[in-house]
Amino acid sequence: MKWLRALGNWLDARLKVRESIMPMMKHPIPRGAAGRMGWWYIFGSASLTLLIVQILTGIGLALVYVPSADNAYESLLALDYEIPLGWFLRALHYYAGSGMVVMVLLHMTQVFLFGAYKYPRELTWIVGVFLLLCTLGMFFSGQIMRWDPDAYWGLGVAAAMVGRVPVLGPSLVDLLLGGPIIGADALSRFFALHVFIIPALLLFLLAIHLWLVLKCGISAPPVAGQKVDPATYDAEYEKELKTGVPFLGEAAIKDALVSALAVIVVVVIAAVVGPKGPTDPPDPTLANVNPRPEWPFLWLFGLLSLSPAGAETFLMLVFPVLLIGALLLVPFIANRGERAPSRRPIAVLTVIVVVTLLGILTYQGATSPWSPRMQAWSGDPVPVRIVKNSTPMELQGALVFQFKSCRNCHALDGVGGKKGPDLTFVGTRLTRDQLIDQVSNGTPGGGDMPAYGKQISPAEMTVLAEFLTSLRPKGQPPARTAIAAPGKEQQK
């Protein structure tokens, strides 16, 4: 022990690390931020800790992973099944990355609610917004590394979106994919993005972010009535620091504890759940793929799917820019005044609305009821309950119903596609004529249902209508048109 200390002293006499780092670690922070309210201040350091896990596991994976389109998939399988603990590193890289996104979002929400982005910390917030974008960029490019159909078609969707940019679209697609098709060039590009370009940017921005935290100081917990005024804030903050406590103390202990817990949680999840994919090889001719974006982008998938067709290109290309612009403008819209959430109802309401919206859209994106179930026509039989007492005509109609892939979009007893309405009791809603009209012409104006007029023979249509009108609860009569008999006054 004595020798160790002597060695440390000998080194530090030359490196002089202590005199430059210790003042940083011991810089005073407001007393409130170290107390019980300090538990709100832990999300940033937890994000940083998970980033360190990401760097470590990322380097580990790079020792084996082959960023080449013809071998990437095999190298992932080797990591999963052959290389000792390769599966664990892959799993940890995925779940620590997910945890980092969660922590960054929580950090941002906390800073927003506490008004900590106000004077003089506007730049810290702006750099933070770009750090969020880097984190999401890492997530998207990371998904491409998992060279499976989700990666392949994720690139396809990205290219199709970029391709809609006026005039420049086609050139931007070439730049994104690095070539005319999705393949080796695209993977190499995204590998460079994931391993060199975005990490370099992220670490550079992180250095500025931390520098700003040191230079502008950690904000005190907000107190209702204590307004931020750029003219007087600096003097007030300096006064507050007179009674401050060093960061290396209660605050740092909280950070360390939560960071350790965060790491333990992602390690346990990784060990229990295991690595994500790869699913199938990235063969573009594989039928029955069902491409899905990673969870941080499910809300966008949901938003694009639920929006009217006319608004789509706007939502793809302009809306994200507006969203980022709005985030960047936050500290300029309100860089003074109250910081306490209790005095900022609009800020609190904004958080509630945004979280609710993102939550609903993410749920919609995860369940994606707008996607047809491509195997339902052959995979989900017509429930026996429905056809138990059917006439031969109705049975034939049930066959047509399955065969014409109606089931891919329409559920029976809740099983099947959810794109169109559940048809379990359609016989009580539409008459025979209305059903034939709907099937023949589809949704008017190219809506959700294709017109089957040319795809179905008269005989098939007859039995199909027979089957559909029979879809009613026991004892309930079929639907009738609501036309009053001529010459009679309409009741009510």
Add this chain to the structure above:
Amino acid sequence: MSEDSSPSSAAEDVGQPTFSRRLLLWLAIAAGFLATLAVALPFVGYLFGPVRRNRIRWVNLGAISNFPKDQTRLETFDNPLGQSWDGVTAQNGVFVRYLGLDASNKDQFLIFAINCAHLGCPVTWFPQSGLFMCPCHGGVYYENGEHASGPPPRGLFHCVWRVQDGNLEIQAPHFPTLQNTLKDQG
């Protein structure tokens, strides 16, 4: 040479910028500018390398007698537009439908890219209902490639094809997007 400059003369230089010192400064700035351009221009040119057009490669899909009339089939081939290390991603597919002979006794084909016109996802052909369906957002197309329902703003992308010595050939398709369809690249 370092031996020539004595400490006293160095101090004098700092005090009053001479003509030669100013010249040196401008020379350094100009050289730095030139050096930056010399690296930056080729680098940017390299980055924009993938933006290129009109690469035509014909792909042989086999004898036309292999294609039964009025049946849609998924034909797979190795796309020559890619790299030799594309692996399984080089394997692309197109839907081929032989329409028989037209009025002037020429073979007619309908050939579609596999990609949905909405966001590029792979459509599946359902021969029983005569429809193409997309698994992503439920875009549906008729057997002639026309838009039937759902979000796609247009029909399926048509590939350029020709019949050469009794074989069906297509222009190797790039990844088609709304503003860069598979129209003749020639």
